[in-house]
Amino acid sequence: MAFIKSENLVKEYKINVKKKGLLGAINSLLIPEYKIKKAVDNISFSIEKGEMVGFIGPNGAGKSTTVKMLTGILVPSSGEISIGGLSPYKNRKAVASKIGVVFGQRTQLWWDLPVIDTFDLLKFIYKIPDKEYKKNLDMFSELLEIHKFMNQPVRQLSLGQRMRADIAASMLHNPEMVFFDEPTIGLDVVAKERIREFIKYINAEKGTTMLFTTHDMQDIEKTCNRMIIIDNGTIIYDGSIHEIKHRFGNYRIVEVEFQKEYKNLSFAGVKLINSDGNRKKFKVDQTLMQVTNLINELTQKYEVQDITIQEPEIEQIIRDIYQGGICLDKNVC
Amino acid sequence: MIRMYVEIAKKVFQNNIVYRLDYFAGLINALIVILVNISIWKAIYEEEEVLGGIQFRYVITYLILGVLLQTIFMMDEYLIEGKVNSGLVSMDLLKPMNFKAYILSHNIGVLMFRLIMQFTPALIVSMFAFGLLPPFSLLYMFYFIVSVVLGYLVLYNLNFIIWMTSFWFYKTFSLVTIKDAAVTILSGALIPIWFLPEKLVNFIELTPFGSIYYIPISIYLGQVPPNDIILSLIKQAFWIVTLFLLGHILWKSAAKKLVVQGG
Ligand SMILES: Nc1ncnc2c1ncn2[C@@H]1O[C@H](COP(=O)(O)OP(=O)(O)OP(=O)(O)O)[C@@H](O)[C@H]1O
Ligand SMILES: [Mg+2]
Numbered sequence: 001m002a003f004i005k006s007e008n009l010v011k012e013y014k015i016n017v018k019k020k021g022l023l024g025a026i027n028s029l030l031i032p033e034y035k036i037k038k039a040v041d042n043i044s045f046s047i048e049k050g051e052m053v054g055f056i057g058p059n060g061a062g063k064s065t066t067v068k069m070l071t072g073i074l075v076p077s078s079g080e081i082s083i084g085g086l087s088p089y090k091n092r093k094a095v096a097s098k099i100g101v102v103f104g105q106r107t108q109l110w111w112d113l114p115v116i117d118t119f120d121l122l123k124f125i126y127k128i129p130d131k132e133y134k135k136n137l138d139m140f141s142e143l144l145e146i147h148k149f150m151n152q153p154v155r156q157l158s159l160g161q162r163m164r165a166d167i168a169a170s171m172l173h174n175p176e177m178v179f180f181d182e183p184t185i186g187l188d189v190v191a192k193e194r195i196r197e198f199i200k201y202i203n204a205e206k207g208t209t210m211l212f213t214t215h216d217m218q219d220i221e222k223t224c225n226r227m228i229i230i231d232n233g234t235i236i237y238d239g240s241i242h243e244i245k246h247r248f249g250n251y252r253i254v255e256v257e258f259q260k261e262y263k264n265l266s267f268a269g270v271k272l273i274n275s276d277g278n279r280k281k282f283k284v285d286q287t288l289m290q291v292t293n294l295i296n297e298l299t300q301k302y303e304v305q306d307i308t309i310q311e312p313e314i315e316q317i318i319r320d321i322y323q324g325g326i327c328l329d330k331n332v333c
Numbered sequence: 334m335i336r337m338y339v340e341i342a343k344k345v346f347q348n349n350i351v352y353r354l355d356y357f358a359g360l361i362n363a364l365i366v367i368l369v370n371i372s373i374w375k376a377i378y379e380e381e382e383v384l385g386g387i388q389f390r391y392v393i394t395y396l397i398l399g400v401l402l403q404t405i406f407m408m409d410e411y412l413i414e415g416k417v418n419s420g421l422v423s424m425d426l427l428k429p430m431n432f433k434a435y436i437l438s439h440n441i442g443v444l445m446f447r448l449i450m451q452f453t454p455a456l457i458v459s460m461f462a463f464g465l466l467p468p469f470s471l472l473y474m475f476y477f478i479v480s481v482v483l484g485y486l487v488l489y490n491l492n493f494i495i496w497m498t499s500f501w502f503y504k505t506f507s508l509v510t511i512k513d514a515a516v517t518i519l520s521g522a523l524i525p526i527w528f529l530p531e532k533l534v535n536f537i538e539l540t541p542f543g544s545i546y547y548i549p550i551s552i553y554l555g556q557v558p559p560n561d562i563i564l565s566l567i568k569q570a571f572w573i574v575t576l577f578l579l580g581h582i583l584w585k586s587a588a589k590k591l592v593v594q595g596g
Contacts, residue, residue: 013594013595014594065595068423068595071427072426072427073423073426073427073591073592074592074593074595075592075593089592092426093429093430093431094429096426096427096428096429097429101427103424106419106420106421106423106424107421107424108424108427108428110344110348112348112351113344113348117344117347117348120340120344121337121340121341121344124336124337124340124341125337125428125429125430126428126429127337
C-alpha cells in the first residue's frame with residue numbers, strides 16, 4: 001500500500017479584497033469582501049515507501065500549499081489525504097511524530113538557543129531513545145558538518161549553516177517521511193551539493209520516503225527518480241525524469257564552425273536556430289535525422305573546423321513546459 | 334509526556350541567563366520601584382503611624398510584596414504575536430506537542446528565572462533594608478504561596494486571552510498596554526486596595542483583577558480571616574477556570590483559522 005495517498009485534493013483560499021482609500025478601508029472592515037483563490041485544484045497522487053519524489057512547478061503553482069496539507073497544518077477544502085493510514089490534520093500529533101518537515105523559508109530551530117539545545121529539546125519532544133539520538137546526531141553532524149557551529153545561537157548562523165541544522169533537526173527522530181519545501185533556496189553550489197548528497201544518502205541508508213519542492217532542476221536530477229510537475233494547482237506531469245527527457249528531449253543541439261561562410265544550409269529534420277558568420281547552431285530532431293548522419297553529411301560536403309553536440313538540458317525542457325511550449329497532456333492543449 | 338515541557342522550561346531558563354544585562358536591569362528596577370513607592374507613601378503618611386486604620390508598616394509590606402510579585406508575574410507578552418506574524422506558529426504545530434502547554438512551559442521557564450535571579454535577591458534586600466514584615470503565621474505563609482500560584486495562573490490566563498487576539502489583529506501592543514494599565518490600577522499592585530473608593534473596590538471584587546495580587550498579599554498580611562481564606566482561594570480558582578475556558582475557545586478558533594487560511 002502506498003505510504004502517502006492524496007485523492008482529489010482541493011484548496012481554496014479566501015482572500016480579503018481590500019478597497020482603496022479610507023472609506024474603502026472602513027468599508028472593508030465592516031463588510032469584508034472575499035475572493036476565492038483555488039490554489040490546489042483536484043490533485044491525486046500516491047507515493048510508495050522509500051520513494052524520493054521531486055515536486056516542481058512555477059511560482060504560485062500550489063507546491064507549498066500541497067506540502068502544508070500533507071503535513072497537517074492546512075486543511076484541504078475537499079479531498080482526502082492519508083499518511084501511513086492517518087489523516088494528517090485529524091491526527092496532527094500522531095502524524096507529526098512520523099514525519100519531518102523542512103521549510104527553506106522558515107526555521108524550526110529555537111532562534112535564541114545554540115543549535116545543540118534545539119536538538120536536545122527535540123530529543124524530548126519526539127521521545128527519541130538516547131542511543132538512537134546519539135547515533136543520528138553523530139552521523140548528521142559529520143555528514144552535514146554541523147559540529148563546527150553546534151554551540152552557536154541560531155540567529156548567528158549563515159543561511160547555509162542554518163539550513164543544514166534545520167535538515168538535521170527534521171530527521172533526528174528517524175521520521176518515516178520527510179518533506180522539504182525548497183531546502184536549497186539561496187545556497188551556494190557547494191552547499192546545495194552537500195545537501196543533495198545527504199538527502200540521497202539518508203534515503204538509501206534508512207529508506208526514508210521523501211518529497212521535495214525546488215526551483216533548481218539539478219536538485220531533482222541528482223536526487224529523484226520521479227518528478228511531479230504542478231501548474232495552476234493541477235498536476236501536469238507525474239513520471240520519471242528519464243521519460244520526460246526521452247519524450248521532450250529527443251533532439252540535440254549541434255554547433256558547427258565552418259572554414260568559410262555557407263548560405264542556405266538546409267537538411268531534413270534540422271532547424272537552423274542561430275547563425276553567426278561561420279558559426280551555425282542547428283536543432284536536430286532525432287526522430288527525423290540521426291546526428292551521426294548529419295555529421296557525416298556536413299564533413300563530407302563542407303569544410304568543417306569544429307563540431308560540438310549538446311544534449312538538451314532538463315532546465316530547458318521544464319522552461320518550455322512552464323511557458324506552454326511543450327504540451328504534456330493532449331486533452332488540455 | 335510532562336518531560337518535554339520541563340525541558341522546554343529549563344532551556345528558556347538557561348536562555349534567560351544569557352542576557353545578563355537584562356537580568357541586572359530587572360533587579361535594580363525592582364529595588365528602585367520599591368524605594369520610590371516607599372518614599373511616596375512616607376510623604377502621604379507624614380510621620381503618622383496609622384492612616385485610615387492602616388498601619389504604615391503594613392502599607393510598606395504591601396507595596397514591597399506588590400512589586401516583588403510583579404517582577405515574577407512578568408510574562409513574555411509578544412511571544413505568540415511574534416510567532417503569528419512570522420508564520421512560525423505553523424512550525425510549532427508540526428511538532429508532536431501541545432501548543433498551549435508549550436507556551437505555558439515557556440513562561441514557567443521565565444518565571445523560574447525571575448524567581449531565583451530577581452525575586453530572591455530583591456526579597457532579601459527588602460527584608461533587611463526596607464522593613465518587610467514576616468508573614469502573619471506559618472500557616473498563612475503556606476496559604477500565601479498557594480494563593481500566589483493561583484494569582485499567577487489568573488494573570489496568565491488573562492494574558493493568554495490577549496495573546497490569542499494576535500491571530501486576528503496581528504498587532505497587540507495597544508491591547509497589552511490597556512490590559513497592563515487595568516491590571517496595575519485595579520489589581521492593587523500599585524495602590525493598596527484599602528485606599529481605593531468603596532464603589533471601585535466593589536467593582537474590582539467582581540473582576541478577576543483582585544485575584545491577581547490583592548488576595549495573596551492580604552493573606553500574607555493576615556488580613557483575611559481564617560474562615561474566608563478557602564473562599565478567597567476558590568474565588569481565584571473560579572477566575573482561573575473561567576479565563577482558561579475563554580482562552581481555550583479563542584485558541585480553538587485561532588487554530589481553526591490557521592489551518593483553514595494558512596499561516
Ligand atoms: N495563506 C494564503 N492565503 C491566500 N492565498 C494564498 C495563501 N497561501 C498561498 N496562497 C496563494 O495560493 C497560490 C499557491 O501558493 P503556493 O505558496 O502553494 O505556491 P508555490 O507553488 O509554493 O509557489 P513558490 O514556488 O513561489 O513557493 C498562490 O497564488 C498564492 O498567492
Ligand atoms: Mg512555495
